[in-house]
Amino acid sequence: MTATAGGVVSPAVAVTVTDASLVPVTGVKVTDPVSGKLEVTVGSSKTVKASVSPANATDRTVSWSSSAASVAKVDANGKVTGVKEGTAIIVAFSQGHAALVEVTVKAAPRGDTLGIRRGTEYHFRYSLSTGPADKTVRMGMSNDVALVGDWDGDGKDTLMLRRGNMNYVYNDLDGKTLARSFQYGAAGDVVLVGDWDGDGKDTLAVRRGNAFHIRNSLTTGPADRVVNYGLATDQILVGDWDGDGKDTLMVRRGNENHVRNSLTTGKADRIFNYGLASDRILVGDWDADGKDTLMVRRGNENHVRNSLTTGKADRIFNYGLATDTVLVGNWTGR
Ligand SMILES: [Ca+2]
Ligand SMILES: [Ca+2]
Ligand SMILES: [Ca+2]
Ligand SMILES: [Ca+2]
Secondary structure: OOOEEOOEEOOOOOOOOOOOOOOOOOEEEEEEOOOOEEEEEEOOEEEOEEEEEOOOOOOOOOEEEEOOOOOEEEOOOOEEEEOOOEEEEEEEEEOOEEEEEEEEEEOOOOOOEEEEEEOOEEEEOOOOOOOOOOEEEEOOOOOOEEEEEOOOOOOOOEEEEEEOOEEEEEOOOOOOOEEEEEEOOOOOOEEEEEOOOOOOOOEEEEEEOOEEEEOOOOOOOOOOEEEEOOOOOOEEEEEOOOOOOOOEEEEEEOOEEEEOOOOOOOOOOEEEEOOOOOOEEEEEOOOOOOOOEEEEEEOOEEEEOOOOOOOOOOEEEEOOOOOOEEEEEOOOOO
């Protein structure tokens, strides 16, 4: 088209005839995550958000696809779900435009599970479910006290066998290599295991009445601190109730649980009821959220609860025999 004004002819202007009411898409970009990188665990989901420009584009529909749906799948709303460990590219499409997100799928964190002790035989199960042991080992003597902890801070729990006041530390579940041995407390002391200082490694505390003699290294020596809590007759449980990385005490009286979140003398931070006074109680991080909660064991039936509140079990399963000694640990690592 040209125009003439005062005898001057303007340069030709190309005119594209469009439906003036239709605004085409000129681009699509991912707005969340802005880094373009996403991490999910197997079985968990996160939603990717994309925006189409211009803001007044007529058709703002975004469609989604995955380069490897066997690793990470994506639905029509951009919800990405991890299927197995690996990487995949998630693509947001809009009218010939595309934006990418690189997804890394990691293994789901595993929580604590159970182990069963029968004399010198230890049967470890890697999931909170009924079934055969995933690993069986024979170690120590039948009158050893078996303690469970992450002694070296690698995320995996293993055994320590206590004989008299001598403690034999193993850092692998096979129990073939003795990592170290040391004395702590007196023979016959009640010994507790916990990460008292939050350095990722478990150590011991000796209980005498309502006094807890806490040591922060797996060595012979005096207590690093002594804390009084509860009564000499109380049942004592150890756990990281608030997920701050430090283990503290819970007093159980009947079926009433008195939770304390610091290793100091004082009132309970929280009191709740769970189970029956006659129940056996186990402590663990069953759902791998970093916080320990309780499991009631009745006969060989395990009632798992994932919050420190009164209520029904989140899950019930059977494992071992009613007469078994039960251990709790994260045998495969977090
Ligand atoms: Ca370990
Ligand atoms: Ca520690
Ligand atoms: Ca804690
Ligand atoms: Ca938990």
